[in-house]
Amino acid sequence: MVADILAGPILRRLTEQQLVLWWVSPYQVSGDFHCYIDDKQVLSVSLSPESVTTFRAGEKAYVHLLDIAIDLPAETYIEYDLLLKGETESEVKRLADMNPNLCYPGKNRPSFIIQDRINNLLHGSCRNPHHPSADSLLAGDEKVAKTLHDRQERPALLMMSGDQIYADHVAGSMLFAIHQVIALLGLNHESFTGSDLKDSEQLYQMSEQYFHRENILPQSKLASSWYKPNASQAIFTSTYAHNHLMTFAESFAMYLLVWSPSLWQHIKLEGFTVDAKNQALHQQEVSALKQFIAGLAKVQRLLAHIPCYMIFDDHDVTDDWNLTAQWEQAAYQDPLAKRIIGNTLMAYWLCQGWGNDPIRFKGDFWQKADAYQKTPKIEQHDDFIDYLYDFSHWQYTLDSNPKLVVIDSRTRRWRSEHALDDPSGLMDWEAMCELQQELIGQQAIILVSPAPIFGVKVIETIQRVATLLGHPLAVDAENWMAHPGSASTMLNIFKHPKTPQHFVILSGDVHYSFAYDVELRFRHFSPKIWQITSSGIKNQFPQPLISILDKLNRWFYGPYSPLNFFTKRRSMKITARKIQGMGHKRLIEKSGLGYVELNDDGSPKYICDLHCDGSKTEFSESSEEMLP
Known part of the structure; x- marks a missing residue:
């Protein structure tokens, strides 16, 4: 018999006014949701259609989204519980009864702390289950365990900036x-x-x-x-x-x-036919998956205790997703390709996008989704996918302090006007204008861009050369500077006189981590920008290649290199932060989960990657100017 909760509960959007909780059960649940302060019940909500929306994905698979208005105090340790009714009215199952491992030692319920001011946060991307590295979400679980009651030290949120699954790289x-x-x-x-x-x-x-x-x-x-x-x-x-x-x-x-x-x-991991060619690979994948599975109870516990915000990147759908206009033309004109992409996008909405900001998926969106769940036939399936392709509201914001702005850099591309096979810009003109409007009037911003806005120039140069040779797909040539229109527009946003004074940019995608300090050249009152990249949670760039690229980047694009004059970012001054205890190294490929502490003005006070072995990769204060 399967468990009453198949996945979750995952704490999603959490503010002083709203709480969103996501979970999957093998049946449509009824019961109550409770909150407690010092063991005293302070909130009780019935799991009725007014508070919970249900989506049926199969005979024994019901996705539940609890979305309720709340009036609970901030900066306070609050526990919560789901009380699910059993076959009889008198039978009630609590979370701790259904899954004792969901609670931290000495606790009987999961908990949260509403933090309107973001003092610190966890962030990362690229979690590949069968990669041989450790699952760094376990380091996040350890961080929350140590700070459970501490409203200053407990992370305010977990930002997953892409590749939460690898739909295109499956063991x-x-x-x-x-x-x-x-x-x-x-x-x-x-x-x-x-x-x-x-x-x-x-x-x-x-x-x-x-x-x-x-x-x-x-x-x-x-x-x-x-x-x-x-x-x-x-x-x-x-x-x-x-x-x-x-x-x-x-x-x-x-x-x-x-x-x-x-x-x-x-589930069994073995028991199917594997040809001789793939036997060695299969055994490696099985070994890595067993390690991954062993840590999932702690991952489930982490996601139940911290507000989780998510956005897609390429591997959530497929590696080349909308990389060029030519690829789009090929993919969306082929019925099977269109269906495959649409299916992964459906799953993204259901398991990730829905909980980020549920109000965006009401009205016409829900009518299409509801039509499919009621009659999951080919006509309703295709109608829902067509609607998803036209949908343009995957981006979202959180009115925290600093304000969190999460961009969609996948579905609103600025297609190349030069050649169909040139890389598309990561956001089109209209999307960039909307982004600028979100920034006006803010003193500080946390901007989530799945791909780094300020990346490693030597790698971007390699991608540019591959594009000129007609092979942009071979090197994933989709950095912000690859498209002249989106590059200049984004840089102009930073230069705008009403732009926030402090930008913290959180990114992933690249399977290595680094931190840059960025300022405008020749400006007395430049905004301060920090590009903080943490990738991957369970993935890493191969060695020794990353060390070679790190050295080449310092040699060719150091502060006195004449190559600086040929870059789109020549008006920007970029300083790479050293990795403490690692000499001149600027890029770290070790699998980890990003952790950032912020000052009251929104500037970063401390930047590091947390690792499962208890170690940290700490980025020191700015020390060396790199290529703008």
């Missing part, structure tokens, strides 16, 4: 587990059009199901070489597309498996 054993979850929970079946695949059942029963999906992923004839006019090429060019997720059920099941240990007790 064979993970895909095998996903298919067991689909059968166990009776997740939605789906049909396909415009493809040799008839439906999801045919896909799941294919003889070469694992490690060979690149053979059934859609192909395109666009952009074939002139000497191969009828040649085809893969639309999904990820090097690791051998087990690429394709159906909505697969994407949804993966979220359940990466956020909770509940279903793993019903």
Whole structure:
């Protein structure tokens, strides 16, 4: 028998006026939500349709979103509980009864502290379950455990800035587990059009199901070489597309498996056919996944105790997602490719986007979603996906102090006017104008950009060269400076006279971490900008390559290099922070979770990465000017 809670509860949006909680159960729940201060009940809300919205993703899979108005004190330790009714009215199950590991030692309920002023926070991206590095969310769990009652030291929030799942890089054993979850929970079946695949059942029963999906992923004839006019090429060019997720059920099941240990007790990692070519890889993936699964109880506990905000990046959908206009043309004209992308976007909304700011998904959005959940047939499925493609409100803000502004750098691209195969800008003109309006009147801003706005110049140069050679997809050439329009517009936003005086930019994506201090040149009253990048939570850039790139960046783009005059950021002064105890090193590839402490004016007081072995990678005060 499966657990009463399959994933969650995950604490999502939390302010003095609003509380949002997300969880998945095998049935539609009823009961109550309670809050306590010093063991005294201070809030009781019935889990009714007025407070909880439910989305059915299968026979035994109900996603619940509790969204309630609250009037609870800030800076106060508050515990909460879900009281779920059983088969009889007298039977009530509390969170600690259903999952004792959800509470910290000595506690009977999860807790939170509402922090309107953000004194400190956790942030990170890129959590790949089968990567051999440790899952750094465990370091976040340890941080919360040590500061549970401390309203100054307990992190105010966890910002996940992309690649919470890897839909395009899935271990064979993970895909095998996903298919067991689909059968166990009776997740939605789906049909396909415009493809040799008839439906999801045919896909799941294919003889070469694992490690060979690149053979059934859609192909395109666009952009074939002139000497191969009828040649085809893969639309999904990820090097690791051998087990690429394709159906909505697969994407949804993966979220359940990466956020909770509940279903793993019903799942086997082995028991399917693996050809000789992939045996060694398979054994490595199984070993890494076993380590990952062992830590999931603590991950589940962390997510229940800290407000979690999320935004997608490429791997939440697929590696090349909207990278160029040419790729978009190929992907969205192919029915199967369009469905695959739409399915991962559906799962993103359901498991990530919905809880960020629920009001954005009411009205027409909910009508489309509700139509699909009531009748999950091909017409309703396609209608919902079409609506998702037209939707332009994935970005959101939090009216905290400093204000948190999270941008969508994936679905509102500034397509190249020079060539269809040139990288698109990460935000178009309209989106940039909307961003500027969010910033006006603020003294300090926490800006979340999945990709660093100020990146490592030598890597951006390599991406630029690859683009000139016609291979932008090969190197993921999607940095902010790759598109002239979006680059100049973003830099002009920083130069605007009404821009905030302090910008803290949180980013991920790149599988290494660094910290830059940025100022405008030739300005007496320049805003101060800090680019803080932490990546990845469970991923890392390969050594020794990252050390080589780190050295090349210092050599070629140091403060006196003439190459500085040829960059789009020549009007900016950038100073790279040293890593304490590591000499001249500026980039750290070790898997970790970012931790930032802020001063009252919104400037960073302390920047580090937390690691599962208890160590920290600390970034010192500014010490060396780098390429602007």
